[in-house]
Amino acid sequence: MSYKSLFFLLFLLVALFHESISHARSIDPLLGLEALRKGFVDTTDFTAEITQEKQFSIMKRTMTTTGVVRFKKPDIFFMEIKPPYSSRLLLRDNTIEQSNGKDNNKNRIILPPEQSLKQWFSKLTTPFTKIPDGVDLRADLTASNYTLYISPFKKGMVKELAITFQADGIIRKVVINEQNGDKTTMTFRKFKKNIGLSESDLSL
Amino acid sequence: MNKLKYILAFYILFLISSCAHTPPPPLVYNQGAVVETMSTGISLSLQTPERSISGSGFMVYRRPDKIHMILLSPFGTTVFEVFALGNKITLVYPSQGVAYTGPINQLPKKGGAQGWSLMRWVMDADPVGMTKINGTYGRVNNQGSKEDITVINGLITVKSNSDGDKVYYENYSLINGVPVASEIDIRNKQNDRIRLKLQESEVNTHLNDAVFIPRLDGIKLLPLSELKLD
Numbered sequence: 027m028s029y030k031s032l033f034f035l036l037f038l039l040v041a042l043f044h045e046s047i048s049h050a051r052s053i054d055p056l057l058g059l060e061a062l063r064k065g066f067v068d069t070t071d072f073t074a075e076i077t078q079e080k081q082f083s084i085m086k087r088t089m090t091t092t093g094v095v096r097f098k099k100p101d102i103f104f105m106e107i108k109p110p111y112s113s114r115l116l117l118r119d120n121t122i123e124q125s126n127g128k129d130n131n132k133n134r135i136i137l138p139p140e141q142s143l144k145q146w147f148s149k150l151t152t153p154f155t156k157i158p159d160g161v162d163l164r165a166d167l168t169a170s171n172y173t174l175y176i177s178p179f180k181k182g183m184v185k186e187l188a189i190t191f192q193a194d195g196i197i198r199k200v201v202i203n204e205q206n207g208d209k210t211t212m213t214f215r216k217f218k219k220n221i222g223l224s225e226s227d228l229s230l
Numbered sequence: 231m232n233k234l235k236y237i238l239a240f241y242i243l244f245l246i247s248s249c250a251h252t253p254p255p256p257l258v259y260n261q262g263a264v265v266e267t268m269s270t271g272i273s274l275s276l277q278t279p280e281r282s283i284s285g286s287g288f289m290v291y292r293r294p295d296k297i298h299m300i301l302l303s304p305f306g307t308t309v310f311e312v313f314a315l316g317n318k319i320t321l322v323y324p325s326q327g328v329a330y331t332g333p334i335n336q337l338p339k340k341g342g343a344q345g346w347s348l349m350r351w352v353m354d355a356d357p358v359g360m361t362k363i364n365g366t367y368g369r370v371n372n373q374g375s376k377e378d379i380t381v382i383n384g385l386i387t388v389k390s391n392s393d394g395d396k397v398y399y400e401n402y403s404l405i406n407g408v409p410v411a412s413e414i415d416i417r418n419k420q421n422d423r424i425r426l427k428l429q430e431s432e433v434n435t436h437l438n439d440a441v442f443i444p445r446l447d448g449i450k451l452l453p454l455s456e457l458k459l460d
Contacts, residue, residue: 085269089302107304124304126273210306
């Protein structure tokens with residue numbers, strides 16, 4: 027094989043590979059929402075390592091934290107952030123308990139019933155036939171990754187939330203864009219689902 | 231062979247206990263070094279008789295009296311911002327779309343709000359090394375108030391005022407040639423306690439004026455007198 031044809035072949039491979047990894051194709055948002063729901067139907071629990079990057083728009087600084095998240099149906103979410111910003115959070119339905127650092131002081135916050143975790147996940151039990159009220163929804167598909175972009179109509183703190191996931195329910199990334207221009211990117215690694223998390227895995 | 235094991239174990243224990251009790255060497259710094267600006271990650275814990283709050287966030291400071299502090303939710307979104315500029319303070323709650331502004335002396339007496347009124351006093355540190363002899367001294371500070379300071383190796387470790395407010399500065403380290411306490415523990419007369427841990431601090435770097443100006447687009451601005459903290 028001549029250098030010319032080898033170069034052409036390489037160019038073709040790179041072009042195809044680049045196309046397959048980088049081209050985001052817009053899809054019907056309802057299709058994206060259904061992909062999320064279906065991916066989550068058979069998930070009883072999951073655990074993942076996370077890296078959270080908060081970009082402060084005005085300060086030109088980024089704060090990076092790492093940790094783990096665990097979730098168990100129907101309504102328990104646990105997050106532990108490693109030092110130096112150590113914190114542990116447990117959300118059980120609509121009650122948040124949080125402890126920071128080694129002093130072990132716990133905060134307790136009760137969320138309004140409409141923000142309960144059980145209620146949110148109950149929405150994923152039946153197929154979506156229309157876009158949920160109060161939000162604008164967009165979706166795209168890049169290789170095997172779906173991304174749903176959710177923008178609340180009501181002007182609050184969050185401008186847009188984007189969740190990137192696979193059809194099998196594995197979450198890759200969550201991006202939160204705030205009205206003030208700040209952006210938080212939470213990247214998931216070592217995502218494992220249905221591993222049989224116990225109560226002790228989900229306590230502060 | 232057993233004897234050798236015991237000797238080795240004893241030696242390791244001795245080394246460990248020696249390490250645990252050896253105080254860190256005193257910091258070597260240039261006399262007169264001072265924090266003019268700081269941008270730093272923070273872990274904050276506020277305990278009051280009524281409630282306790284904790285979280286992480288970010289703070290920028292410009293000497294002597296400009297502070298902007300951001301507290302974040304565990305998911306990284308902004309929960310609360312404080313802008314203290316001279317005698318004016320603005321508290322912003324983005325999720326509620328509301329902010330309160332007014333003179334610092336109009337902060338509510340309860341709910342930990344009084345702690346914010348001490349931030350200038352806490353952050354406005356002297357140039358280091360001005361007092362050479364270790365000990366506790368009474369003085370009038372650069373805001374014209376009387377206070378007691380405790381100095382060790384030229385660094386202020388405790389400050390207290392006649393109102394019963396007290397601040398402890400701990401774990402000094404050198405950043406950009408300036409000694410900076412990475413743990414600050416504030417107790418006030420209302421029995422509130424604020425603990426502040428500074429992380430990934432940058433000292434005496436350029437800060438734009440814009441970082442000290444509250445961003446209030448779409449936020450309802452109310453007078454501080456309307457702030458109610460339970």
